[in-house]
Amino acid sequence: MGRLPPFLLWSLCVTSILSLFLFYSPSPFKVTPKHGLRQKDVLIQPHKDEENCDLLKGHWVPDMKGSSPYTNWSCATIPSSKNCFKNGRKDSDFLKWRWKPDGCELPRFDPKAFLRLVRGKKLAFIGDSVARNHMESLLCLLSQEEIPTDIYKDSEDRFRTWYFPSHDFTLTILWSKFLLIAEERVINGSSTGVFDMHLDRIDDKWTQKLPGIDYAIVSDAHWFFRKMYLYEGANLIGCVYCSEPNVTDLGLGFALRKAFRGALDYINNCKECKDMVTLLRTFSPAHFENGTWDTGGSCRRTSPVGEGEINLGSLDWELRSIQVEEIERARNEGNKRGMKFGALDITRAMLMRPDGHPGSHWDNQWMKGFNDCVHWCMPGPIDAWNDFLMAVLRKEAGLSFD
Numbered sequence: 579m580g581r582l583p584p585f586l587l588w589s590l591c592v593t594s595i596l597s598l599f600l601f602y603s604p605s606p607f608k609v610t611p612k613h614g615l616r617q618k619d620v621l622i623q624p625h626k627d628e629e630n631c632d633l634l635k636g637h638w639v640p641d642m643k644g645s646s647p648y649t650n651w652s653c654a655t656i657p658s659s660k661n662c663f664k665n666g667r668k669d670s671d672f673l674k675w676r677w678k679p680d681g682c683e684l685p686r687f688d689p690k691a692f693l694r695l696v697r698g699k700k701l702a703f704i705g706d707s708v709a710r711n712h713m714e715s716l717l718c719l720l721s722q723e724e725i726p727t728d729i730y731k732d733s734e735d736r737f738r739t740w741y742f743p744s745h746d747f748t749l750t751i752l753w754s755k756f757l758l759i760a761e762e763r764v765i766n767g768s769s770t771g772v773f774d775m776h777l778d779r780i781d782d783k784w785t786q787k788l789p790g791i792d793y794a795i796v797s798d799a800h801w802f803f804r805k806m807y808l809y810e811g812a813n814l815i816g817c818v819y820c821s822e823p824n825v826t827d828l829g830l831g832f833a834l835r836k837a838f839r840g841a842l843d844y845i846n847n848c849k850e851c852k853d854m855v856t857l858l859r860t861f862s863p864a865h866f867e868n869g870t871w872d873t874g875g876s877c878r879r880t881s882p883v884g885e886g887e888i889n890l891g892s893l894d895w896e897l898r899s900i901q902v903e904e905i906e907r908a909r910n911e912g913n914k915r916g917m918k919f920g921a922l923d924i925t926r927a928m929l930m931r932p933d934g935h936p937g938s939h940w941d942n943q944w945m946k947g948f949n950d951c952v953h954w955c956m957p958g959p960i961d962a963w964n965d966f967l968m969a970v971l972r973k974e975a976g977l978s979f980d
Contacts, residue, residue, distance in 0.1 A: 631682030646957035920974030
């Protein structure tokens, strides 16, 4: 065989040296996260760090892409009361933020991946109108991938079910104001807004529908901000927001703890719920300023507030802490029985979002003159709850979205 030409020999040498350099050099596309790195500096986030990341601690960062893949026109199921743009909201800056945990990235909600994950499953939101708000957000996000069928609605539109036929996935809301049984006092045919709550009786309107559910997201709290008389058996043991000489005001937190403990204990002892994953969505703060629902309170902010502006000594945080304690108690008990529990902890993040409520921008024909600073605009910050949901489901249920 003849000798190689000099130019070809030179090319082979250069190629060999370059190959060795690339083989033994650290990857230019992988960096080890450390404190102080900006998002754009981290090209690949190690999966191990993502699994161990504390989603609770973080801040809202600008996101010019917008926080939601749907609009008030592209989702047909947005209720009028949450359709803030349709009802006159002009500013849109409140959409241009996303939640950034301090130690990792929170992946954006992926409707295609989510529907692939829950194929053949049933997911239920259990709770009040804010639980319904969360379900409606998830419904809009998923409808960007597949249009669901509305298959059930009760006469009061409290219990409602949607079905995604291509994925055999069912999404439902099970309405319960308190999780427990509580009867409103009626005087001369008029509602009083005062309730008799039975701390040892679970609301069976939602519990009877638990069999067959794969994922349950339990939440409640806002109905507890009213006058209630608390009973165990036939005995009156105290009250909330009362001032009577022979009745002790045990506080809102006491009643809330009893409600969640009772609900989670029921699930832990539910023989038909053995394969169900239960998540507790923590308290969603209201942002009334200069009053409340009935005293002229409003919420007119148009951007998030900083971490230094929130109060972690507030009643909001106290209620969140009670819920976290109760879900941890249920988790510890469930570990003995093969039950799965976890927290969808959104309180800290949402304390920073006073800009996300309908306020005066809502269809308020039934409550003229009131500002809604409890529920959330759609689209809006509430859509981030489903970013949390994907991450928590993967962690608590051992599910893969890859």
